[in-house]
Amino acid sequence: MSNQNILEINQISKNYERKIALSSLSFIVEKGELIALIGPSGAGKTTLLNLLATILQPDSGEVIVDGKPITQYADQKKRAKKIGIIRQQFDLVGQLAVIHNVLAGRLADWGFFKSLFSLFIPQEKQVAMKALERVGLPDKAYERTSNLSGGEQQRVALARLLMQKPEIILADEPVASLDPARADDILDMLTKIAKEEHQTVIASLHSVEYARKYFTRLIALKNGELFFDLPAEHVTDEQLQDLYQLKELK
Numbered sequence: 001m002s003n004q005n006i007l008e009i010n011q012i013s014k015n016y017e018r019k020i021a022l023s024s025l026s027f028i029v030e031k032g033e034l035i036a037l038i039g040p041s042g043a044g045k046t047t048l049l050n051l052l053a054t055i056l057q058p059d060s061g062e063v064i065v066d067g068k069p070i071t072q073y074a075d076q077k078k079r080a081k082k083i084g085i086i087r088q089q090f091d092l093v094g095q096l097a098v099i100h101n102v103l104a105g106r107l108a109d110w111g112f113f114k115s116l117f118s119l120f121i122p123q124e125k126q127v128a129m130k131a132l133e134r135v136g137l138p139d140k141a142y143e144r145t146s147n148l149s150g151g152e153q154q155r156v157a158l159a160r161l162l163m164q165k166p167e168i169i170l171a172d173e174p175v176a177s178l179d180p181a182r183a184d185d186i187l188d189m190l191t192k193i194a195k196e197e198h199q200t201v202i203a204s205l206h207s208v209e210y211a212r213k214y215f216t217r218l219i220a221l222k223n224g225e226l227f228f229d230l231p232a233e234h235v236t237d238e239q240l241q242d243l244y245q246l247k248e249l250k
Contacts, residue, residue, distance in 0.1 A: 005067075006031045006168060006200050007052070012061030014047055014224075021047040023224045024061070029200060031167070034191055036211035036218050036232075037204040040244055043221040045204035049170050052202065053085055066167070080107075084166030086190075088176040090153045092160075094146030098137065101145050101156050102128045105163025124163075131162040135189060151182035158189060162197075169194060171203035175210070183207075187214045208240055 007029035014022040022044045029035060037045045050056040052063060054070060063070040065082055073079040084105075085091070092101045106124060132138045135155040140148060145156060154174065161169060171190065175183035191214045194201045205211045211218055212232050220227040220243050227243055228235070 004030045006065070007202075008064035010062050010064065012051060012058040012063060014044075014051065014056065014058050020224045022051075022058075022221075025221075025224070025226055026061075027219060027226065027229055029202065031200055032195075032198050033200050033217055034194060034215045035200075035202045036215035037202065037221060038208060038211050038218055038243070039221040039227065042223075044224040045221055046172055047224075048221070049085075049172050049202065049204055052168075053083060053170055054079065080164055080166065082166060083168045083170060084161045084164050086154075086157050086161060086169065086171045086174050088173040090150075090157050092145050092153055092156060094144070096145055097142050098132070098145050098148070098156050099125070099128050099141040102131055102141075102159045102163055105131075105160040105165075128159070128163060131159040132156075134162060134193065135159045149182075150178050151185060154178065154182075154186050155189070158186070158193065162193065165197070167199060169199055169201045169203075171201060173204055173206065176206060183210065191215070 005028050009025055009027050011024050011026050012022055013020070013024055025044075025048070037048065039045055047056065051058055052070075054073065065073060073082055103124065129138060129141060132141055135158050137152060137155050137159065140152065145153065148156065169190070174190065175186050178186060187210055190203075191201065193199070201215075203215065212235065216232055217230070218232050218235050219229045220239075222243055228239055
């Protein structure tokens with residue numbers, strides 16, 4: 001496996017009772033790639049991300065992360081250094097202040113007592129504030145997170161990823177609950193941060209427009225199988241029409 005390859009998916013399959021979610025799926029991801037997973041609902045995008053996040057296990061095949069089977073990252077601290085997740089639900093604790101949600105990105109590095117103490121006196125506060133500055137929210141550090149807008153909460157989730165510093169970011173429909181202006185803002189921020197930190201991003205998206213605009217490679221799934229895997233600029237409207245079975249691309 002090349003030193004530049006961060007992920008290798010080898011013939012993975014996953015079934016739910018009689019339904020095939022993924023069928024003999026294989027592809028390789030290089031470090032620093034920005035990949036959008038596209039395809040109709042039920043194509044297997046979320047299942048794939050959950051397998052990469054170790055939330056699910058494949059029925060067959062294997063996932064290699066940085067040269068090692070993903071099973072070797074069972075330890076949460078090891079896994080947190082390799083893989084971070086951002087979802088459309090944000091996965092934040094609404095009752096806590098913003099800074100505490102940001103600092104949650106450091107929990108894999110802290111022991112129990114430091115984590116507990118940080119709830120009363122935030123630890124590594126300066127680093128957290130720098131992360132909030134990078135996502136444009138330094139003035140929101142001590143606000144209750146649930147009081148923020150959806151776009152602001154997703155920025156908090158990005159700041160948490162800055163604290164975690166994973167090599168791979170898995171984004172499951174990260175802008176599905178946002179209006180177009182805020183969705184553009186979040187995807188622009190996510191991809192810029194990933195480029196600056198040389199992180200790899202694999203994001204599932206409903207919007208082909210966003211996929212083409214912000215990502216360099218599009219992997220299309222349909223009925224659990226690879227439909228196409230191409231540089232974003234090489235994907236044609238005809239291929240997208242076939243993928244979504246549309247009479248005309250909308």
